[in-house]
Amino acid sequence: MRASDRAYATLRDDIIEWRLRPGTVLAEVEQSERLGISRTPLREALGRLTAEGLTTASGGRGVVVTDISLDDIDQLFELRETLEGRAAALAAERGDALTFQKLHHEFLQAPALIQADDPARHEYYDLVGRLDSAIDSAISNTYLAQAMRSLRVHLVRVRRLAADDAGRLTSAAAEHAAIAEAIAAGNPRLAEAATMLHLHRSLSHVKATHTPH
Amino acid sequence: MRASDRAYATLRDDIIEWRLRPGTVLAEVEQSERLGISRTPLREALGRLTAEGLTTASGGRGVVVTDISLDDIDQLFELRETLEGRAAALAAERGDALTFQKLHHEFLQAPALIQADDPARHEYYDLVGRLDSAIDSAISNTYLAQAMRSLRVHLVRVRRLAADDAGRLTSAAAEHAAIAEAIAAGNPRLAEAATMLHLHRSLSHVKATHTPH
DNA sequence: GCGCGCTCCTCTGTATACAGAAACTCTTCC
């Protein structure tokens, strides 16, 4: 793996997990020494982060970690509603029913995963990731899939702001199950509606439990 | 202006205007000598192009200019429909009526611009760009606006494939006028419908006059 | 004659050196 890839992955995770707080200045020499690489690959990593919107080039003072305001979250979910609503509808039209039937059943059994004593809930979030991937490939549209992937980076960051307690995750699992079921049934409008419902509740939960940093 | 910015703008235009054909290998030393700059800023430019999807990193053989297939055009317009339909609806809800009334009147007089003896139709495309910008700022959603901007790069490239004759441009102007009118009237569903109609006709025209390169 | 393997060569990935620009600070003047 290239040094610039490692630097990118490390910095991206540090930002997403809020180890690097918004407003932090990422000076090139400082970060290159911290990561044990030269300035050249680090610059490439910073460029990618800036293109994604996780950092912004702030004048001559290096790049700084961007903040996420409440207004940003609203905008993020507005775009998410647009993209994922359409994606769910397309998946219902074009997807493989069996794949989503299996995911549907997995989500029905998700409460067991949530009760497992893993504070990070790896297994559950892995299941959510598999549903996202299944939709991505079902829609057969690389541009739409790419747009959703670039959104998810920011959404993971927002998720860390909210207290994802077991109660909310159990409800979310039921909502995901409804989405998978509607796609498996080949019902575009129902899939879109189920997605809207899920996103509305997610946004409400985030805004309710949002802890200003 | 930075050398990397100039290199990016030059290469981007060369690709969009089809001066650099799909499949062309952009070797670093070759291009850096052609543009009269060093490899370092050129690498940054190539990185940005690859992030946008205009080029792809092809193994150890440098980056190559991506192709646009008929299937790509379908996918592109599918995403465009999703994003611009929603954007038009949001603009109708949140936009300033006077701004779009003015644009509406300008589009009604657009046939004169199209008849002007400018083969590139600068004035007309400038007007289209102003409508896009007006929608971008009216929606008050930087993430959605950003997604549409990244799409437009590819769409300009597609536009160059089609023969944009005066007849089609006159029809397109009328469709744009309808979009602006609906937004000015504050009617979200009508704005979305007018956008759908315009995109459907644009796609039909592109596919009808598409000349395989 | 065809296929496999080796060698050479070119290209990317990385490190470092240098120059220009921007910001901070200290001093001086009002």
Place this chain on the structure above:
DNA sequence: GGAAGAGTTTCTGTATACAGAGGAGCGCGC
């Protein structure tokens, strides 16, 4: 005491040198 300006310092932007990896071409063997 405050503000403006010059000096200094540190940063980014660019160029170049070096090393490793990958591919192409040629030769050898079957």
